[in-house]
Amino acid sequence: MSETAIKPRIEKVPLREQFFQKLPVLLVPMLALLGLMAIGNPASWLTLTVAGLAMGMMIFIMASGLTVVFGLMDVINFGHGAFVAVGAFVGFTVLAWLAGWTASPSVMLNLAAVLIAILAAMVVTGLLGYAFERVIVMPVYGEHLKQILVTMGGLIVAQQMIYVVWGPDELHLSRPEAFQGSIVLGEAAIEKYRLVAVAIGLALFLAMRHILKNTKVGLLVRAGVENGEMVEALGYRIRRLFLIVFMTGSALAGLGGVMWGLYQETITAHMGSEIMVLVFIVVIIGGLGSVEGCFIGALLVGLLANYTAFLAPKVALISTIALMVAILMWRPQGIYPVVKAK
Amino acid sequence: MLTRLLSGDTPRSGLLTVLLLIVLISLAFAPFLFPGTKSLETAARICIFIVLVASYDLLLGYSGIVSFAHTMFFGIGAYGTALALNTSGPSYGSLIWGTLAGALVAALFALAIGLFSLRVKAIFFAMVTLAVASAFAVFVSQMSWLTGGEDGLNYKIPRELTPAFKLVKEKVLGVRINGKLVAYYLVFFASAVLFLIMLRVVNSPFGRTLKAVRDNAFRAEAIGYRVVWYRTTATVLSAVMAALAGSLLAIWLRYTGPATTLSMEIMIDILLMVVIGGMGTLYGAVLGATLFILAQTYLQNLMGVAAEATSAVPLVSTLVAPERWLLWLGVLFILSVYFFPSGIVGRLRAGRA
Amino acid sequence: MADNLLTLSGVHTLIGPYHILQGVDLVVPEGGVTVLLGRNGAGKTTTLRTIMGLWNASQGEIRFDDHLITGLDTPDISRRGIAYVPEDMGVFTDLTVAENMTLAAANAPIDQKRLGWIKALFPPIGTFWNASAGTLSGGQKQMLSVARAVIEPRRLILIDEPTKGLAPAIIKAMTDALRELKETDTTILLVEQNFAMASTIGDTVAVMDDGRIIHSGVMRELAEDDAMQEKLMGLSLEAHQ
Numbered sequence: 001m002s003e004t005a006i007k008p009r010i011e012k013v014p015l016r017e018q019f020f021q022k023l024p025v026l027l028v029p030m031l032a033l034l035g036l037m038a039i040g041n042p043a044s045w046l047t048l049t050v051a052g053l054a055m056g057m058m059i060f061i062m063a064s065g066l067t068v069v070f071g072l073m074d075v076i077n078f079g080h081g082a083f084v085a086v087g088a089f090v091g092f093t094v095l096a097w098l099a100g101w102t103a104s105p106s107v108m109l110n111l112a113a114v115l116i117a118i119l120a121a122m123v124v125t126g127l128l129g130y131a132f133e134r135v136i137v138m139p140v141y142g143e144h145l146k147q148i149l150v151t152m153g154g155l156i157v158a159q160q161m162i163y164v165v166w167g168p169d170e171l172h173l174s175r176p177e178a179f180q181g182s183i184v185l186g187e188a189a190i191e192k193y194r195l196v197a198v199a200i201g202l203a204l205f206l207a208m209r210h211i212l213k214n215t216k217v218g219l220l221v222r223a224g225v226e227n228g229e230m231v232e233a234l235g236y237r238i239r240r241l242f243l244i245v246f247m248t249g250s251a252l253a254g255l256g257g258v259m260w261g262l263y264q265e266t267i268t269a270h271m272g273s274e275i276m277v278l279v280f281i282v283v284i285i286g287g288l289g290s291v292e293g294c295f296i297g298a299l300l301v302g303l304l305a306n307y308t309a310f311l312a313p314k315v316a317l318i319s320t321i322a323l324m325v326a327i328l329m330w331r332p333q334g335i336y337p338v339v340k341a342k
Numbered sequence: 343m344l345t346r347l348l349s350g351d352t353p354r355s356g357l358l359t360v361l362l363l364i365v366l367i368s369l370a371f372a373p374f375l376f377p378g379t380k381s382l383e384t385a386a387r388i389c390i391f392i393v394l395v396a397s398y399d400l401l402l403g404y405s406g407i408v409s410f411a412h413t414m415f416f417g418i419g420a421y422g423t424a425l426a427l428n429t430s431g432p433s434y435g436s437l438i439w440g441t442l443a444g445a446l447v448a449a450l451f452a453l454a455i456g457l458f459s460l461r462v463k464a465i466f467f468a469m470v471t472l473a474v475a476s477a478f479a480v481f482v483s484q485m486s487w488l489t490g491g492e493d494g495l496n497y498k499i500p501r502e503l504t505p506a507f508k509l510v511k512e513k514v515l516g517v518r519i520n521g522k523l524v525a526y527y528l529v530f531f532a533s534a535v536l537f538l539i540m541l542r543v544v545n546s547p548f549g550r551t552l553k554a555v556r557d558n559a560f561r562a563e564a565i566g567y568r569v570v571w572y573r574t575t576a577t578v579l580s581a582v583m584a585a586l587a588g589s590l591l592a593i594w595l596r597y598t599g600p601a602t603t604l605s606m607e608i609m610i611d612i613l614l615m616v617v618i619g620g621m622g623t624l625y626g627a628v629l630g631a632t633l634f635i636l637a638q639t640y641l642q643n644l645m646g647v648a649a650e651a652t653s654a655v656p657l658v659s660t661l662v663a664p665e666r667w668l669l670w671l672g673v674l675f676i677l678s679v680y681f682f683p684s685g686i687v688g689r690l691r692a693g694r695a
Numbered sequence: 696m697a698d699n700l701l702t703l704s705g706v707h708t709l710i711g712p713y714h715i716l717q718g719v720d721l722v723v724p725e726g727g728v729t730v731l732l733g734r735n736g737a738g739k740t741t742t743l744r745t746i747m748g749l750w751n752a753s754q755g756e757i758r759f760d761d762h763l764i765t766g767l768d769t770p771d772i773s774r775r776g777i778a779y780v781p782e783d784m785g786v787f788t789d790l791t792v793a794e795n796m797t798l799a800a801a802n803a804p805i806d807q808k809r810l811g812w813i814k815a816l817f818p819p820i821g822t823f824w825n826a827s828a829g830t831l832s833g834g835q836k837q838m839l840s841v842a843r844a845v846i847e848p849r850r851l852i853l854i855d856e857p858t859k860g861l862a863p864a865i866i867k868a869m870t871d872a873l874r875e876l877k878e879t880d881t882t883i884l885l886v887e888q889n890f891a892m893a894s895t896i897g898d899t900v901a902v903m904d905d906g907r908i909i910h911s912g913v914m915r916e917l918a919e920d921d922a923m924q925e926k927l928m929g930l931s932l933e934a935h936q
Binding site for chain 1: 749
């Protein structure tokens with residue numbers, strides 16, 4: 001074996017370039033800092049930042065499945081919002097049944113009720129995801145136009161079914177005792193529930209990273225995003241992998257739905273399509289197919305939406321669009337463009 | 343002569359011709375054939391939606407581009423006319439400049455979105471337009487000092503187009519010949535002209551290239567067509583047509599608000615009309631819009647009867663409740679995409695052989 | 696027991712509107728290296744992809760070890776013991792070398808003894824074990840791709856132009872490695888444009904043109920027959936310029 005063949009190819013990355021590679025991660029603290037300067041009052045800033053992070057985490061939970069599904073099979077599910085709404089409705093129904101537990105002052109009972117509600121929502125939306133993938137998505141693999149139309153159709157039907165099952169009115173529910181109220185930190189009041197949301201979101205992100213980096217399924221997903229054909233040639237059924245990912249993504253959307261519902265304390269059948277706007281913005285900002293990009297995008301959108309809601313409430317949604325445009329000007333494929341073999 | 347008027351794109355199916363003639367004649371003589379305010383409202387709505395749906399078909403059917411921003415352009419046209427009439431009074435001048443301004447703004451928006459996101463995949467464009475259109479709808483309802491917010495705008499239009507204006511003293515065929523009738527015919531003829539223009543466009547060399555780009559963008563690019571240019575032009579054209587349809591709606595209703603122009607519901611309706619009527623056939627827009635709006639207006643009554651009849655069966659009665667008609671349309675929509683993507687028109691044309 | 700491990704008879708493959716394979720008849724004897732030669736566009740890569748089930752044959756049969764594999768899904772074909780090294784190497788650049796190898800061992804955890812042998816065969820695999828595969832050079836990626844194909848014992852390996860665009864020193868290393876692989880009981884079907892390399896390693900040879908096999912036989916005979924080479928290779932190199 002010749003020596004030249006194995007010479008390591010280590011190139012010195014210039015400092016400037018290193019900075020630009022790390023830049024996406026730095027965007028979040030940079031935006032937070034900008035927010036601080038614009039808002040001025042540290043107490044309000046802290047409240048808003050926690051609110052923004054909580055919102056970002058919830059959007060991330062809902063968006064992560066969507067982006068991985070796209071990366072793996074080039075499928076964008078416009079009906080993803082249906083899982084959010086169904087999850088919220090199932091969760092609320094369970095919580096309503098467990099009203100005794102949620103109203104009890106016992107933190108354990110509160111937690112148990114929420115956990116059961118989340119579990120039920122995730123099971124139902126996961127199964128719904130299975131049905132959706134088999135009936136709606138599978139027949140139109142590889143045909144983008146039909147895919148968009150059919151999944152949109154699925155959304156319409158799912159929303160109507162929510163009306164059929166739960167009736168046309170919106171549902172209200174108060175958060176369990178333990179999640180109500182705020183913690184006062186200096187002059188800043190921080191809602192407890194938002195901290196919970198941040199914790200769940202962060203835990204989920206770390207778990208997801210761990211799975212993607214350290215388990216075989218995770219490796220397969222990452223490999224499949226890059227080159228699905230090669231994954232098949234190595235002997236793995238990518239369709240089955242995709243189904244699993246699709247169901248997981250749907251279940252996560254359901255989880256996000258419950259969390260969002262508890263956050264707003266009001267849910268409607270249309271909540272899914274409303275949130276999907278934010279989810280799409282986040283997925284585009286992050287780079288279609290990238291989990292990490294999706295996470296950063298979600299935090300950026302969450303923070304920006306809360307800051308602008310405080311500073312100039314009328315342009316809150318427009319500001320997220322502006323953010324999307326700015327990011328796309330900088331990186332036309334999103335923050336972390338996904339490498340595709342073909 | 344007639345073939346030239348249709349740009350050589352005849353219906354190519356006996357039954358289709360008959361159906362189209364029925365629609366045409368019904369709309370042309372609607373005030374006399376179906377007297378009454380509700381039916382005239384329905385007829386005008388059908389005219390406007392034919393233009394709106396056909397302009398969407400220009401994108402979806404002929405260019406293979408999925409946009410969720412079509413109601414945004416529709417709304418821009420409507421608000422253009424509405425704001426002009428609202429701010430500078432009910433003159434023809436303000437009506438015209440408002441309409442033109444609306445069309446121009448729509449064109450600029452479409453150009454920006456097109457240049458920005460048509461380079462990438464169809465899916466990307468669909469997502470970007472969905473986000474932008476939703477944000478726009480929210481923005482419009484926030485700017486209540488200008489747009490009237492959720493309540494929308496009520497305004498006056500030139501007197502000759504209102505019921506207060508009497509063209510002829512006596513009734514003709516039992517119908518009062520007033521400004522409302524004039525307004526209806528304005529809507530009818532404008533819609534007809536816009537539709538014929540679109541028919542001309544899709545049958546021009548430009549339209550044929552558009553289809554080539556849709557079928558194989560890669561190949562078209564290789565042959566030397568600038569794909570992005572064609573797609574962007576189609577987007578702009580479609581946006582302008584949608585804006586003009588919006589202006590017609592603004593004139594007809596004398597009211598413009600988010601619910602009548604910008605809402606996602608209308609976007610979904612347009613999507614349903616195009617797909618059920620038949621993608622890539624402008625005649626599909628005619629049938630799709632007509633059937634959909636008739637169903638929207640009258641089918642719900644029918645479902646009400648069905649719901650009464652089945653009221654003893656708990657789940658079934660909620661399934662056929664009149665408010666749930668969109669459920670069935672959604673199912674029909676999915677089935678159409680799977681089994682007959684060329685819609686009713688495609689079916690009729692295939693049946694001819 | 697068939698002594699032909701792989702048999703293609705009358706295989707046609709269509710890619711969209713293009714009729715790429717027009718009745719390929721190919722036999723790959725068990726053991727040794729079969730080289731598939733031919734100009735660009737003759738259908739060599741399509742032949743490998745069709746065997747792998749990545750494209751479906753519209754007509755004809757593919758038999759592997761006497762079992763019909765036409766129409767099977769790619770993962771099933773792979774699990775019957777066929778490995779594939781595509782022309783673009785198919786390395787997962789987002790994963791590390793170690794992760795690439797872990798995935799390649801589809802049936803069981805990596806056999807450490809075999810891994811030791813592979814590391815000796817391709818030293819960069821050991822050197823860059825924890826590096827991201829995206830940072831490897833072209834030659835190293837090629838080695839990784841072949842290493843993935845052999846991390847578990849396979850009966851047949853399809854290799855598509857492993858020397859394409861590589862420096863001579865690496866070509867030599869690759870050739871040596873393939874020669875050593877030959878010594879194990881692995882059969883190799885190799886697509887190659889580099890006749891010099893192909894002739895030193897091949898046992899049997901098949902030449903393709905226009906979607907058909909136009910010559911097949913023993914490599915040594917072809918290597919010694921200049922006139923035949925002229926005829927076939929001339930066809931390959933000039934006739935279609």
